Amino acid sequence: MKIKYLYKLLIVAFVAIQLVACSNNSDTEEKFEEGPTARTNAQSKKLDDLLLSSEYGWKAVYFTDNTQLGGYTHLFKFSPGGKVTMASDFDSDAKKYDSQYEIQLGSTVSVVFTTANRIHLLSDSDSYPIDDLKGQGYLGDFQFLFYGEDKGDIVFRTNRKFQELRFVKATAADWTNLPQNTIMEQNVIGANTRPLFRFLETSDGTTVRQFDFNFDVITRFATADPIATGFSESYNIGIGYSPTGIVVSPAIVIKEQALSEFVYNDADGSFTATGTNGVSATIKYSNKPLVLTDDYKILLKGQPITGFGYIASNLGNTSGNSLLCKTLLNEINASLPAAQKVNRIEFTFNDGGDSYIAYSFTGGKATLYHNVDVIEDAANKTLILKHISWQTATALVAEPVLLKKIDQELTNPKGLYIKRESFKLGGAPNAIYTFTSSSSSFRLATYAFQ
CATH class of the missing domain: 2.40.128 (Lipocalin)
Structure with a gap:
């Protein structure tokens, strides 16, 4: 009887142990489930408190991809209820704009700018600075993952490229002086x-x-x-x-x-x-290039025929043209009837022994040709285009007043620096050659046609 009693007692004890173990496992699982949620909620509150804590908000200089793009200063002033006031130096519009933000929970806590504002200008795929970024915009984000606080800065990582971005405390002067950027x-x-x-x-x-x-x-x-x-x-x-x-x-x-x-x-x-x-x-x-090239030599007398062309539709807004060049082109266009604009400026060298600059226009205006003599300045590595005559396709003409300023830059007696650039422009595969004045800030970008 004692053995049977002991056997029953052992069974009861074993069942009790199992019940206690199940109970303990249940508590552990419940605590495990509650732990991450509690921690996430704490991080969410911490981020929201930080965003609201700075009297004048926060400043971030956002380099979306410093291998090909520069930085854009953004100012943020967060308010209770998910409101944010924002300004940036993306363009000349430095005014303040209101929108909404949220603290969202995912793999980590993040701040998301949920309605359109200045930060979204960097993520708009339809707005891109160069053809290589077509469909990608400025590679920017409007969601930033929270990674803590460091010496008063809020440390984020961008959602798109997982790169660090810091919000530093802004000052009243940051808002006032933003237009100075x-x-x-x-x-x-x-x-x-x-x-x-x-x-x-x-x-x-x-x-x-x-x-x-x-x-x-x-x-x-x-x-x-x-x-x-x-x-x-x-x-x-x-x-x-x-x-x-x-x-x-x-x-x-x-x-x-x-x-x-x-x-x-x-x-x-x-x-x-x-x-x-x-x-x-x-x-x-x-006052001159620190590296002088021999790229001009293919244009000299006795060389094979070569051609180069500025095409307004492709190269009109490129940074390859200097500000002075763009100013002179705009002056010409402003003085013409609405339908007529400078279409092309083409250089042809050694065409049967002749060299000339051709100015063509839209709107039916006749092309004008400036015949030039090509002279080398070997000591300064420049090319001088010396006046011979002006003509249309059929007859000689006097110097056109319309083209005087820009033509004087191309035929200045101190010559031009000619350089084959390493970059491409306007989405075309052609090599880019720049014609740069050796005596002013004039530079014209052209496609090589050979």
């Missing part, structure tokens, strides 16, 4: 009174190096290639504007010092970032 953009482009050529000069406190500097206003992107032979380092940087200068990304690193903030000097048009122990980087103007 557009003014600074014009300083980066450079006035007609400035030289056309630029270089980046770096110093590590001992060694000074120079790089040929080129800036594209459409993409806010710059390249700087070394001038010295045997030195291969170059810089490709996105540029953002500020009231006092520019911000670059990635930073220019010299002797382990990262230089990203450049201050503008209106006296000479330079931008300088200063480190310690003699480390610095400065973007400066030059």
Whole structure:
């Protein structure tokens, strides 16, 4: 009997243990399920509290892709109830606009700008700066994943490329001075009174190096290639504007010092970032290219026939044309009847021994030809186009007043720098050749036809 009793007791004990174990597992699972939810809710509240905590809101300089695009300053002022007031320097419109935002839960907590505002200009696939980004826009996001707080900044990662983006506390001056970013953009482009050529000069406190500097206003992107032979380092940087200068990304690193903030000097048009122990980087103007090419030689007498053409529909707005060039073209178009515009400016060299510039127009206006003699200035590596005569297709004519200013730039006695560029323009496969004045800020971009 005792054995049977003990056996029954063991069975009861075993069942009791199983019941307790099931109960404990149930509690554990419930706690496990509640844990992540509680933590997510806490993070959600933390982010919302942070967004609302800054008196003047937050500022972010958003480089959507610093391998091909520059940075865009955005200001955000968050209010209870999911309202956000926003402004940006995407274009000249620096006004404030209201919209809505939400804190959303997913794989992590994120802030999402749910109704259209300035930040959406960077994510609109129908608005793109260059043909290579057609259908992709400016590669921007309007959802940012929350990754915590660091020294007063809110740290996010972008939803699209998972790159870090920091919101720093804005000031009243940030809102007031935002329109000055557009003014600074014009300083980066450079006035007609400035030289056309630029270089980046770096110093590590001992060694000074120079790089040929080129800036594209459409993409806010710059390249700087070394001038010295045997030195291969170059810089490709996105540029953002500020009231006092520019911000670059990635930073220019010299002797382990990262230089990203450049201050503008209106006296000479330079931008300088200063480190310690003699480390610095400065973007400066030059009166001539730092690297002179022999690209002009294929245009000289005795060479095979060559042709180059500016086509307004493809190259009218390209950064390959200088501001002075665009200004002169606009002046010509403004003086013509509405249906007539400059259509093409074509250069033909060694056509049966003849060379000429042809100006053609829309609206039925006859093409005008300027016959020129081609002279080499070997010492300065320039090409001089010397006047011979003007004509239509059938007869000689006097110099057209309409074309005088732009033609004087192309036939200036100090000559033109001719350069085969490394980039393509207007979606065409043709090589790009630029015709640049050696005595002014005039530059015209053309397609090579051979």
